[in-house]
Amino acid sequence: MLTRRIIPCLDVKNGRTVKGTQFVDLRDAGDPVELAAQYAEGGADELVLLDISATLEGRSTFLSLVTRVAEAVMVPFTVGGGIAAIDDILRALDAGADKVSLNSAILRDPSLLEVCARRVGSQSVVAAIDVRRSGASWNVWTRSGTTATARDAVTWARETVERGAGEILLTSMDRDGTNDGYDLDLLRSVSDAVSVPVIASGGAGNADHLAAALTQGRADAVLAASIFHYGRLTIAQVKHTLAEKGIPVRR
Numbered sequence: 692m693l694t695r696r697i698i699p700c701l702d703v704k705n706g707r708t709v710k711g712t713q714f715v716d717l718r719d720a721g722d723p724v725e726l727a728a729q730y731a732e733g734g735a736d737e738l739v740l741l742d743i744s745a746t747l748e749g750r751s752t753f754l755s756l757v758t759r760v761a762e763a764v765m766v767p768f769t770v771g772g773g774i775a776a777i778d779d780i781l782r783a784l785d786a787g788a789d790k791v792s793l794n795s796a797i798l799r800d801p802s803l804l805e806v807c808a809r810r811v812g813s814q815s816v817v818a819a820i821d822v823r824r825s826g827a828s829w830n831v832w833t834r835s836g837t838t839a840t841a842r843d844a845v846t847w848a849r850e851t852v853e854r855g856a857g858e859i860l861l862t863s864m865d866r867d868g869t870n871d872g873y874d875l876d877l878l879r880s881v882s883d884a885v886s887v888p889v890i891a892s893g894g895a896g897n898a899d900h901l902a903a904a905l906t907q908g909r910a911d912a913v914l915a916a917s918i919f920h921y922g923r924l925t926i927a928q929v930k931h932t933l934a935e936k937g938i939p940v941r942r
Contacts, residue, residue: 694939695905696736696912699919702743724759731764734926742772754786761787794819795833808855818851819860836864845884852885863893870896878908890914898932
C-alpha cells in the first residue's frame with residue numbers, strides 16, 4: 692500500500708512565512724528557509740511554498756527563495772504563486788523546485804496545462820484549486836481567493852486532469868486556518884472524480900483531522916500549516932498517530 696504524505700505548507704509574503712484564516716488576517720510564522728529545513732529534518736515527505744501575493748501584485752514568483760530552499764532541504768517541494776507561463780515554470784524548476792502549482796493562470800487559460808504537461812511532464816504539474824461551498828456544491832475562486840468564478844470545483848478538477856495535471860492541491864477556503872478539520876465531503880467528491888493524487892488543504896487542527904482526510908476524505912496526502920508553524924504538533928507526532936490508526940506513513 693502506498694504511504695500517505697504529510698506536507699507542511701509555507702505561505703510566503705514579503706520574504707516571511709505567514710498564516711491567516713480564510714486567506715486573511717495574516718500572522719508572521721518565521722523564516723521560510725529555516726522552517727523548510729526544520730520540517731525536512733523532522734520527517735516531512737514534501738513541502739509546498741506558495742508566494743501568496745505574486746499574482747495580486749502582478750509579478751513572477753520568488754525564485755531566489757526557491758534556490759535557497761532547494762539548497763537547504765533534500766525532500767521534494769512544490770512552488771506556486773505568480774506562475775503564469777511555461778517560462779515561469781521552467782525557471783522555477785531550474786531554481787530547484789520539483790513541481791509547480793498552477794491556479795489563476797490555468798483558470799484564465801486552461802490550455803496552459805497541456806503545454807506544461809508536454810514540456811515538463813504531468814508529474815511536475817499541480818493544479819491548485821481554491822473553493823468555497825455554495826449550497827450543496829463548491830465554487831472555484833481565483834487570484835489568491837479574492838475573486839469568485841462560475842466554475843464548479845469537481846468539474847474543474849476533472850478538467851485539469853484531462854488537460855494534464857498530475858496532482859490536485861484542493862483547498863477549502865471555508866476551513867482554511869480554522870483548525871476545525873478538512874471539508875471531507877469536498878475531498879470525497881473530488882477524489883472520486885479524478886484519477887490523480889489529491890492533496891487535502893484547509894482546516895487541519897489535530898492529527899485526527901489528518902487521519903479523517905486520508906480515510907473518510909480519501910485524500911492521498913494532507914497539507915497543514917498552523918499546527919506545525921505554531922508548535923501544536925510535530926510531524927513525528929502526526930505520523931505516530933496515523934500509524935496507530937493503520938494508515939501507512941513513511942517513518
